[in-house]
Amino acid sequence: MDLHICPGPLMTRKPGRIYGASDREPYTMEWQWAQGVTYGYYYMDFRREYYPYAMVLSEAMFSTILSDSLTNELFGMLTADFRGSGGGLLRPDILGLAKSTEGFDIILELLEVSTIGQATSTLKGDVIRKLDKFSTIIQRLAPEISREFSLTSYAVAARASSWKPRQAFQRVAPLPLRQDSSGGRWVEWICFEPTFRINPPDGLPGVILYEIHSVPIDSELWKRIPELFQKIAETEERNRRMGKISYGQTLTPWTTAMDIERNPYDRENLLVVTGVLGIGLVIIASIYLWPVVAGEEFAYTVAGALLASGKEVADSAIAGFSAGVASTVTTGMTLSSTLGHPIVTKGVGVY
Numbered sequence: 001m002d003l004h005i006c007p008g009p010l011m012t013r014k015p016g017r018i019y020g021a022s023d024r025e026p027y028t029m030e031w032q033w034a035q036g037v038t039y040g041y042y043y044m045d046f047r048r049e050y051y052p053y054a055m056v057l058s059e060a061m062f063s064t065i066l067s068d069s070l071t072n073e074l075f076g077m078l079t080a081d082f083r084g085s086g087g088g089l090l091r092p093d094i095l096g097l098a099k100s101t102e103g104f105d106i107i108l109e110l111l112e113v114s115t116i117g118q119a120t121s122t123l124k125g126d127v128i129r130k131l132d133k134f135s136t137i138i139q140r141l142a143p144e145i146s147r148e149f150s151l152t153s154y155a156v157a158a159r160a161s162s163w164k165p166r167q168a169f170q171r172v173a174p175l176p177l178r179q180d181s182s183g184g185r186w187v188e189w190i191c192f193e194p195t196f197r198i199n200p201p202d203g204l205p206g207v208i209l210y211e212i213h214s215v216p217i218d219s220e221l222w223k224r225i226p227e228l229f230q231k232i233a234e235t236e237e238r239n240r241r242m243g244k245i246s247y248g249q250t251l252t253p254w255t256t257a258m259d260i261e262r263n264p265y266d267r268e269n270l271l272v273v274t275g276v277l278g279i280g281l282v283i284i285a286s287i288y289l290w291p292v293v294a295g296e297e298f299a300y301t302v303a304g305a306l307l308a309s310g311k312e313v314a315d316s317a318i319a320g321f322s323a324g325v326a327s328t329v330t331t332g333m334t335l336s337s338t339l340g341h342p343i344v345t346k347g348v349g350v351y
Contacts, residue, residue, distance in 0.1 A: 002344040003279045003336060005171045006193040006213070013214045015115065019178040019188075030175065034190050034210045035059065035113045037173040039094050040322035042111060042163055046096045050107070053099030059092060092130055096161065108134055109161040109206075116194040116209045127160050127206040134158055160206025165192045168345050169329040172279075174286040175212070177225075185217040187280040193345065215280050221273065228269050229288035236331070237292045260338050267339070274341050282343065285332035293328045 015030040022028070039058040047054050096109035110131055114122040165171050173190035194209040196202075203209070217225075260267050274281045333343045 003274070003282075003341045004344050005168070005279055006191050007215070007278060011213050011215055012211050015212050019176045021176075030190065030212060031113075031115075033173060033175070034192075035093050037190070037325055038111070038113050038165070038192070038208050040325055041165060041167075041170045042094055042096070042161070044322045044326070045163060046098070046109070050096075050098035050101070055097045057092065057095040057097070059094075092126075092134075094161075095134070100157065106156045108156060108158040109163070110134065110159075111161040111163060111206055111208060113208045113210065116197065116211055119198050119204060119207060119209055122207050123204050131158050131160065131206075162202070162205060164195055164203055165208065168333060168343055169326050171345050172282070172286075172329050173210075173325075174283045174290075174329070177217075177284070177287065178214075183219075185219075185222050186214045187217055187277055187283050188212060188214045189279075189283045215277055217277065217280075221276055224269055224273070225284060228266060228273070229284055231266065232285060232335070233288045233292050236289055270335070270339055274336065274339060279336070279343065281339075281341075282329065282332035282336050285335050286328045289328050289331055290324075293324060293331060 015034075018028060018030055018033060035058070039056070043056045046056055092110050093113045094111040096107070096111070098107045098109075099105065100107045108131075110127055112122050112126045114126075171192045173192075175188040175190060178186045178188055189212075190210050191213050192208060192210050194211050195207070198204055198209070260270075270281065273284070277284070336343060
């Protein structure tokens with residue numbers, strides 16, 4: 001049986017505060033997490049396409065990564081423009097800046113993240129208006145841009161990004177398991193499939209849309225979850241320590257049919273979880289695997305940057321975050337496929 005990332009409108013709710021998040025954490029609201037995950041996935045693809053002359057700015061990370069003492073001069077000037085008096089409203093959700101290979105010298109890409117109910121206003125009020133303003137800012141910073149990219153002259157192509165979450169793992173952002181005061185329990189996640197619901201098959205230019213899915217968990221099933229998925233996380237950690245998975249390699253899940261068949265009791269319990277919660281299996285697996293998979297991807301990438309130069313920790317931290325989310329969700333999806341329940345997405349096919 002195929003599992004769909006998007007279970008339908010009956011299992012959605014309005015975005016709110018991330019369950020259990022404290023005010024000291026970088027992401028306290030679900031809209032911030034949606035932006036952060038989108039930023040990480042876009043960052044991976046944009047940097048790969050335009051490497052090495054590419055920068056990516058994020059509204060959510062201005063105050064944590066991109067404005068620290070390791071940020072270069074151009075980053076600092078762009079950040080000041082987006083923060084300054086009258087500039088606060090210009091801050092993009094995501095802004096890609098690169099030296100082009102497409103005929104123009106400089107590419108400026110804008111990407112906004114919003115709910116499906118705000119799709120039209122986001123396109124008109126954010127994407128189109130901000131693009132006009134950004135072109136002016138880039139022209140004013142001509143000397144700094146020329147120096148940064150080693151150009152004597154250049155043209156600017158300011159545009160709404162055509163990037164979309166095409167890969168299966170890019171359609172999901174897991175949320176913490178939630179329990180309310182009356183004892184109700186839910187598995188929840190951010191789903192980016194609404195991106196393709198308007199103006200299919202490519203969606204709106206410069207706009208990524210999401211919704212929150214919420215699936216209830218009954219008390220008996222809830223009791224099985226901690227022991228079952230903690231065992232999965234421990235297996236992942238043990239295999240890494242034994243060298244079966246190289247640190248820093250992304251999208252290299254350990255789960256195989258042999259692993260599953262070796263533990264028939266666990267397999268049956270996993271099938272029960274899948275039968276009741278559907279893709280909730282992937283979300284729960286991702287939550288338990290996150291400290292092992294994502295944590296190690298993050299640490300490995302940053303450590304590599306420190307050994308190499310000691311000057312690109314911020315850039316590598318973003319790369320590590322992106323790789324960690326991708327590896328964690330992909331491992332969860334592979335587990336589902338191994339159990340005979342491949343993941344189906346709109347416009348991508350079966351994972």
